[in-house]
Amino acid sequence: MRREHEEIHAQAALFRRTLHELNQVEHPAIVAGGSRLASLVAAGAGAEALGTTGAEIVRLLDLHFSKEETILFPMARQVLSPEALEDVAQRIETLEAEVTVPEPRSPREG
Numbered sequence: 001m002r003r004e005h006e007e008i009h010a011q012a013a014l015f016r017r018t019l020h021e022l023n024q025v026e027h028p029a030i031v032a033g034g035s036r037l038a039s040l041v042a043a044g045a046g047a048e049a050l051g052t053t054g055a056e057i058v059r060l061l062d063l064h065f066s067k068e069e070t071i072l073f074p075m076a077r078q079v080l081s082p083e084a085l086e087d088v089a090q091r092i093e094t095l096e097a098e099v100t101v102p103e104p105r106s107p108r109e110g
Contacts, residue, residue: 001072004064011057018050 077085 001064001067004060004067008057008060008064011053011060015050015053015057018053 076088080088
């Protein structure tokens with residue numbers, strides 16, 4: 001499960017880097033960054049690569065979540081006491097309350 005988390009994080013990092021590079025180069029500095037854009041496309045950082053990376057992230061997440069829900073969570077329910085499960089649930093609720101999801105930015109905002 002940890003290896004899967006690492007794969008998911010690596011693909012997400014690649015996706016973020018690709019988005020960043022495309023946003024930085026394509027708009028508004030397309031003329032100034034023309035040669036850089038050409039090198040990014042040649043290296044596979046174009047829209048097709050972005051779609052492929054996004055699809056791979058979704059595939060990894062689907063597989064991972066399926067394992068968690070069919071194997072890991074049922075096993076935890078069998079092994080952990082009701083008190084321990086309640087403690088885990090409270091910790092998750094606390095973490096979720098602390099997490100803030102940033103609003104998506106348009107490419108023009110950089």
